Amino acid sequence: MELWGFWRSLASFRVRIALNLKGISYEEIPIDLMAGLQKGEAYRAVNPQMVLPALRDGDGPVLFQSVAILEYLDETHPEPPLLPRDPRGRARVRGLAAIVAADSHPLIVPRIREYLEHELGVPEEARAAWCRHWIQAGLKAVESHLANEAETGRFCHGDQVTIADICLVSLMAGAKLFGADTDGLDGANRIAAACMELPAFADAHPLRQPGAPGRG
Template identity: 50%
Template sequence: MQSRDHDTEPLRLYTYWRSSAAYRVRIGLALKALAYESVPVHLLRDGGQQHAAGYRALNPQELVPVLVHGRRVLRQSLAILEYLDECWPQPALLPADARGRARVRALAQAVACDVHPLNNLRVLQFFEQQWAVPQAERETWVRHWIGTGLAALEAMLADDPATGAFCHGDAPGLADCCLVPQLYNARRFGMDVEAWPTLARIERACLALPAFRTAAPEAQPDAPAAS
């Protein structure tokens, strides 16, 4: 059984305002109304602060997010979100039934494992720095893989009776924590998310909630000041 000591131990999130993986975890923390210390890790400044020795000791993958909970160091956004769900079960990010959990995990992983890695910063930096791929071609790559992934996700959600106001039923959960940041990324690259009407509808339902607005990139303390 999970110790109740976790209720009083502090949470510290290593994050970057525009990281979609960190954005997922911020949404989960906000949905559960959990207070945490935000520690910005600038992914571009100083050659990328995630590559510094101190941070590499915390996360050998040199990625955000990392959640420190008391003495525990947690890595990988989906693992962190499920950890939060087990420590603080309400409101739940995963359904109570096995089929529902499998469906939600599949939707979340379609984004986090299939779409997001192909437009991750380190992939685009490799294209630029190692292969001198022009920016226009890098952006074509990004739009292709985001479009392919979101089209599949739209098909998975559009006619499924388990889809409600949100990805699964009428309460936001793990899949919504992944969907909203990916749609934010799509817009960054000039994509019209209304091309996927079910996704756009779910996003509107999410962004109507304070938790999603609190977690938004522009609301973070390390976000650049609006010009």
């Protein structure tokens, strides 16, 4: 498969984890978000929304939106499963994933930070505080489920990795990148650490990708 991604893109990180968990070989085509290349003509022809990631499986068409891609990979490569089997469990996992992928991460992506800067004149420190605020709000919401629900296990939902863990880990990596405090989020910290012990997660980490600081 071909993945259009970028080392720093947290949504690309999610797709890399799933590809690794499923044992799918892929080539990553880097699109430099810091240089704005996701808005260039070449990538626009791949994904008209001009956001990362995108994935091509065989002769296409191109798949877009990270969580839709995770569901596709789970449907086409069922082992190991990334969702539980019961509908209530699946709903909980998808709900936790959406707290991250819908209600948190989209608030801190480049296009939002650029609008805050250029359209609203928000200074750098206040933009950084915005990012930290929404990362922490998302993590706290996930934690409120993890801490109080019997379904929580070694991972977000029992003892198998699911889409919820993939999303949680991506936001925890965002917390690190943006300097957001995660003290007191005991469940989130414990589960993220358990995930990062798995090579599928560790190998997919932003700071392990070509182009990341210190990786050349």
